[in-house]
Amino acid sequence: MSTVREIKRRIKSVKNIGQVTRAMEAVSASKMRRAQERTLASRPFAEKAREVLGYIAAQPAGGELPHPLLQQRPVKQVGLILITPDRGLAGPLVSNILRVAFRFIDNSPAPVQIIAVGRKGRDFMLRHGPPLYAEFPRPPDALQVTDISPIARLAIDAYLEGTFDQVFVCYTDFVNTMTQRPVIRQLLPIQPEPDAHLPADFLIEPSPAAVLDHLLPAMVEMQVYQAVLEAHASEHSARMVAMRNATENAEQLVEDLTLTYNKARQEAITKEILDIAGGVEALRQAMERA
Amino acid sequence: MAATMSLEIVTIERKVYEADDVEMVIAPGVEGEMGILPRHTPVLTALKPGELIIRRSGGVEEPFAIGGGFMEVRPDKVIVLADTAEHVDEIDIERAEAARQRAERLLREGPPPGGPSLAEIRQALMRHEVRIKVVRRRRRHRAGPSSMGPDEMSAG
Numbered sequence: 001m002s003t004v005r006e007i008k009r010r011i012k013s014v015k016n017i018g019q020v021t022r023a024m025e026a027v028s029a030s031k032m033r034r035a036q037e038r039t040l041a042s043r044p045f046a047e048k049a050r051e052v053l054g055y056i057a058a059q060p061a062g063g064e065l066p067h068p069l070l071q072q073r074p075v076k077q078v079g080l081i082l083i084t085p086d087r088g089l090a091g092p093l094v095s096n097i098l099r100v101a102f103r104f105i106d107n108s109p110a111p112v113q114i115i116a117v118g119r120k121g122r123d124f125m126l127r128h129g130p131p132l133y134a135e136f137p138r139p140p141d142a143l144q145v146t147d148i149s150p151i152a153r154l155a156i157d158a159y160l161e162g163t164f165d166q167v168f169v170c171y172t173d174f175v176n177t178m179t180q181r182p183v184i185r186q187l188l189p190i191q192p193e194p195d196a197h198l199p200a201d202f203l204i205e206p207s208p209a210a211v212l213d214h215l216l217p218a219m220v221e222m223q224v225y226q227a228v229l230e231a232h233a234s235e236h237s238a239r240m241v242a243m244r245n246a247t248e249n250a251e252q253l254v255e256d257l258t259l260t261y262n263k264a265r266q267e268a269i270t271k272e273i274l275d276i277a278g279g280v281e282a283l284r285q286a287m288e289r290a
Numbered sequence: 291m292a293a294t295m296s297l298e299i300v301t302i303e304r305k306v307y308e309a310d311d312v313e314m315v316i317a318p319g320v321e322g323e324m325g326i327l328p329r330h331t332p333v334l335t336a337l338k339p340g341e342l343i344i345r346r347s348g349g350v351e352e353p354f355a356i357g358g359g360f361m362e363v364r365p366d367k368v369i370v371l372a373d374t375a376e377h378v379d380e381i382d383i384e385r386a387e388a389a390r391q392r393a394e395r396l397l398r399e400g401p402p403p404g405g406p407s408l409a410e411i412r413q414a415l416m417r418h419e420v421r422i423k424v425v426r427r428r429r430r431h432r433a434g435p436s437s438m439g440p441d442e443m444s445a446g
Contacts, residue, residue, distance in 0.1 A: 041304040048300065048371055052334065052362060145302045202362070205335040206321050214336045214360050218373060222302045 004268060007261040011254055018250030024089075025243035031141055032236035036174070038143060039229045046226065049219050050193060056208050056215070057192035067209060068160055069190050069216040078112045079133060079164035080104065081155060081187065081224070083171040083231040084121030086138045090235055091242035093172060093180060094120045100182035101170050105130055110165070117151060117228070133158070139228050145221060148228055152221040159188045171227040172234035178241065180234035187223055190216055293328040294347055299354065299370045306375045307344075307354070314345040315368050317361055326363055333363040339416045341424045342370065353378045355424040357417045374417070378428045381421050390418035 057070070082101055084094060098121065105112045112130050116122035118138035125132060134154055139147040155167045167188040172180045204211055297315060299307040315326040318340025337359050344352040357374035393415040401408050 038303070042302055044298070044305050045300045045302050045371060048362070048369055052360075052371075056334070202332040202334045205319065205333055210320060210336045211334055211360055214358065215371075218302070218359070218371070225302055 004261065004264045007257055007264060011257045011261060014250050014253050014257065018247050018254065021243045021246040021250060025240050025247060028236040028240035028243060032177075032233050032240060034141065035143075035229050035233035035236060039174075039226060039233065042222065042226055042229070046222055049215060049222060052211075053190070053215055053219065054193045055202070056204065056212060059204070059208055067212045067216060069156070069188060069220070070192065070212075071189055073165045073189075075110045075165045077164050078108055078110050079115055079155065079158060079167040080112050080184075081115045081117060081151065081167065081169040081227075082121040082125065083169065083227055084116075084118035084138075085231075085235045086119040088120065089242060090238040091245075093235060093238035094124075096180075097121070097170065097172050097182040098124055100184065102129070104168070104170065104184050113164070115151070115154065118231075133163075139232075141232060143225070143228060143232065145225055148224045149221055152217070152224045155187060155224070156217060156220055164188070169224065169227050171231040172238075174230045174233035174237065177237045180238055185223070185227070187220060190219060295328040295366050295368060297344060297368045297370070299342075299356075299372060299375050301359075301372050301375050306372070307352070307377065309344065309346055309352075311347040312344055312368070313347055316341075316343040316345075317370070318342065318356070319361075326368055329365045330363050332365070334360065335363070336360045337370070337372070339413070339420045341420060341427070342372075342375075353424050353428055355381060355417075355421040357420075358413075376421065378424050381425050383422065383425045386418050386421040386425070390415065390422060393418060 080101065082097075084097060088094060101121070113133040114121075114125045114130055115133050116125055116135040118136075122132065122135045136151055155164075158164045159167055166186065168184050169187045170182065170184045173183045175181055294311045294313055296310045297308070297312045298305065313328070317324050317326065317335075318338050320336045320338045323340075324335065337356060339358045340356065342354040342356050344354070346352065355374075355376050355378070356370070356372040359370060359372035359375075361371070362369045393411055396402070396406075396411050397408075397415065401411060406414070
């Protein structure tokens with residue numbers, strides 16, 4: 001009898017797990033949508049900023065040095081901002097991004113230091129990776145620019161004082177719900193897109209350098225902001241898919257267990273009937289003999 | 291009818307404001323206030339923290355507190371890329387006042403180790419002062435004889 005009761009208990013607990021994973025799927029789905037909306041909302045700024053930067057960068061410099069944040073230097077030290085989730089249960093997301101990060105570190109011509117954003121990446125790099133230069137907690141889901149401005153500022157400062165000659169950002173690009181692609185993009189120095197053009201001849205006041213002073217740090221912030229949003233959307237969608245699979249597995253398991261349970265129950269009944277029938281037969285024979 | 295132009299205010303987070311019937315924009319350029327009318331010559335300019343006033347047709351005036359950024363002016367269109375931008379009605383005056391006092395205290399006591407630098411605190415102080423100023427001005431405006439309705443926050 002104990003096996004039947006045990007199977008029953010297992011069915012119950014698997015059902016519970018299924019309910020939990022289904023709830024987690026729903027939570028992740030709504031968080032993912034919100035992250036996507038925020039990404040879309042930041043797009044107008046991104047397009048405009050790129051356009052203006054391309055325009056100013058295309059101006060004749062007049063013998064001036066390019067703005068420090070645009071200057072290419074020989075690369076002796078590289079910084080890598082690694083954006084990862086704090087928690088697992090997101091399928092292969094974390095291992096995928098760490099693999100890409102490691103390929104980058106192995107192929108880099110100069111030594112790399114890590115600026116970790118999020119605990120998964122930090123923990124892994126502490127154990128197996130190059131030294132950490134800084135670490136930040138994973139920014140909240142209700143992301144504001146002020147949440148990531150310390151990250152951007154740290155990157156800019158480290159670049160300006162020569163700690164890093166290049167800064168990259170590594171995160172998971174949200175392609176769609178089923179696909180998240182780990183990518184590495186260059187953050188600093190900023191590379192203007194020369195094909196961006198504005199439809200008019202602008203006066204630039206007070207000077208191109210002064211406009212760049214405002215524009216460039218804002219662009220770095222914007223890139224970090226968007227990278228974090230993409231990473232959030234990816235994390236939630238990966239978790240959503242993982243949780244959906246878990247829910248389906250739980251359902252399958254419940255089905256299998258129910259079958260086993262019914263078989264065990266049937267077996268027990270059969271055994272009982274056999275017992276009774278055997279008993280009756282024995283009784284009858286004993287009475288006949290008497 | 292006076293000529294109008296369109297205007298957009300965008301920040302990294304979102305498009306804050308959009309209108310098609312703007313008659314004049316007064317913006318806090320780094321070299322002083324700038325008044326922009328339609329058919330202005332194309333200009334790219336940096337902005338400092340300050341008050342950005344939009345005059346729409348029909349005498350409607352929309353003040354914003356912006357935290358610096360820059361502005362692209364075209365004959366028929368103005369685009370403001372701001373670090374922060376808040377419509378006057380969105381500003382919480384008590385919180386702005388509290389933030390201003392905090393920044394002032396930090397300035398007096400010197401920046402905390404590991405915290406924001408002196409320059410950043412000054413920047414923040416300036417932003418908070420701008421927000422307070424924008425709200426105060428608006429209140430005076432409303433208290434006086436004004437043709438403005440209580441709410442003209444209908445964008446575009």
